[in-house]
Amino acid sequence: MIIVAISGMMMAQQAPMFTNYSNSYASVNPGFGGLSDGVNVMGIYRNQWTGFVDNSYENAIVSPTTMLFSGDMPVKLLHGGATLSIMNDKIAYEDNINVNLGYSFHLDIGGGTLGIGMAFNMLNRSVDFGKLFPNTTVPNDPILPSAEESDMLIDANFGVYWHVPETFYIGMSVTNLFESKGRMLVENGSTTASFIGDRTFYLMAGYEYQFNNPIYTLLPSLCIMTDIASTQINAGAKLLYNEKFWFGLNYRYQESIAAMVGLKFNDIQISY
Numbered sequence: 001m002i003i004v005a006i007s008g009m010m011m012a013q014q015a016p017m018f019t020n021y022s023n024s025y026a027s028v029n030p031g032f033g034g035l036s037d038g039v040n041v042m043g044i045y046r047n048q049w050t051g052f053v054d055n056s057y058e059n060a061i062v063s064p065t066t067m068l069f070s071g072d073m074p075v076k077l078l079h080g081g082a083t084l085s086i087m088n089d090k091i092a093y094e095d096n097i098n099v100n101l102g103y104s105f106h107l108d109i110g111g112g113t114l115g116i117g118m119a120f121n122m123l124n125r126s127v128d129f130g131k132l133f134p135n136t137t138v139p140n141d142p143i144l145p146s147a148e149e150s151d152m153l154i155d156a157n158f159g160v161y162w163h164v165p166e167t168f169y170i171g172m173s174v175t176n177l178f179e180s181k182g183r184m185l186v187e188n189g190s191t192t193a194s195f196i197g198d199r200t201f202y203l204m205a206g207y208e209y210q211f212n213n214p215i216y217t218l219l220p221s222l223c224i225m226t227d228i229a230s231t232q233i234n235a236g237a238k239l240l241y242n243e244k245f246w247f248g249l250n251y252r253y254q255e256s257i258a259a260m261v262g263l264k265f266n267d268i269q270i271s272y
Helices: 002-006
Strands: 040-047 065-075 080-091 094-109 112-128 148-164 168-175 181-184 194-196 200-207 216-226 231-241 245-252 256-265 268-271
Touching: 080 112, 094 148, 148 181, 148 194, 231 256
Parallel strands: none
Antiparallel strands: 040 065, 065 080, 080 094, 094 112, 112 148, 148 168, 168 200, 181 194, 200 216, 216 231, 231 245, 245 256, 256 268
């Protein structure tokens, strides 16, 4: 009872994290934009807990699925680069569509380039509460929404990213900087529940180690993501062979170990 009395607000929903996170920096750090040559376009699809269903509602598939499309390119006229990302994140009966457009200003520092970026962020968040059945016998609870609710949240991302080619990179960023809040989900004033942007902080780093035999290259990396309430730590490495094939492992602290493989030909890379 004491805990209930002193609790003023509850928050849920964490931003998605990809196992192959080193390919998704354009979506979470606008400072990354344009630091590599040419136009880069990337897509990731994630299907977690495949086959997980909701027995209480028509055996509906409720396993989380996430699709990300992003691109970045240098814009020499503006002394920097631009980023664009579109992400669709579905978790059970929640559907989030996130679009952000960013710009990165470039400075030459210490043999590398520092990108300082800002992005305009739009998040459309919706939940079909009509498919959620609480464990209660109270009919028509006025505190709980009973239909599909959606709202558009406008926010901003900020990030810095320092890249020394063929050596290392390090970056820091924050998404949903202002943690914008949507309208109340129940209009009768019986609850203050609403959608809210989940402010999330990122620290990312990587290094390129060249063996004596130039046919092999080791690419260790680290990505830490936190919304203060919870933190995910990812540490991994990829072994690149002849600039064409690679195999990697990633460890997510207290959660999982993942294996990754990839193939690169010309300017196209495919990984799993």
